[in-house]
Amino acid sequence: MSRAAPEPVQIVKQRRDAALSALVDGLPYARFLGISFDRRGDELTGVLGFHEALIGNPELPALHGGATAAFLEVTAIVGLSWAMIWDDLERGMLDAATLTPETLPRLPKTIDFTVDYLRPGLPRDAYARARVNRSGRRYASVHVEAWQDNRARIFAQATGHFLMPPRDG
């Protein structure tokens, strides 16, 4: 019995990074806010690069609660979509080389989103990770946490429910 040789690492990385780019490039609002994603295997970390337009309180100064909420929601949607396409991508059912924002599966739609503000967002980069707690055929529940300098010091968290896009079969 001989197993198929593992794919070269470059091929694997290219495929995954191309799919992630297609997903994130399809979100003009993520670009507007300055959000990018770091990938380690299937784990994504949202990065909100600090810029002045994110400020809500110039006196402190602190990030705007709306900017924080938006960062959490973008991270939740990208995290959920990524989990949704990962298996198809790895099984070769999605061809990353031809994926564009237009040919990707539709995005999940937010049903509700509840943000819990724990401390002021400082005027510097922020990071967030989403955890898909449940993802069924129609509904999903996602929790997302954001931090800045210190991973253990979360400054905001949220839970959202999402309507999954219709899938074939």
Add this chain to the structure above:
Amino acid sequence: MSDTSSDAAPEAARDAAEDMAAGAKADVARRFIEQIPHAHALAMRIDQLGEGRAELSMPYDSRLVGDPRNGVIHGGAVSALLDTCGGTAVLSHPEGPAHTATISLRIDYMRAATPGQRLVARAECYHVTRSVAFVRATATDDDRGHPVATATGTFTADGGAE
């Protein structure tokens, strides 16, 4: 706590409410909102303010789109408008605090906002205690009968009523 909009310019909000009654409405409201960089970046505008109620609006902008296949504004931008509107309503409450920050905000999304249309948020601060202000808010587009989103929020109210 956070950071909302609203603790941006606490005195300015109160002054805005008072001065607006005196008649300098548009100017004062514009100055208040322009002090909040994120609100300014989203081109938010105060349309009505006073007695715990606020109406804010924001133009359609293709940079805020969440799905280029349909041109619909991302939910996060709707959240930013509702959060700012809620905080502004708290500051305009007669027994409201001089500073506020969002403690929590829940948003329910009823439908996609129609591309090209202005988004309007209306918030009401319906109760203020010594420590907390309670808010409900609604966002609509041109079809005012069918909300795009509704929200409920709690805000800090240091120095509030009672």
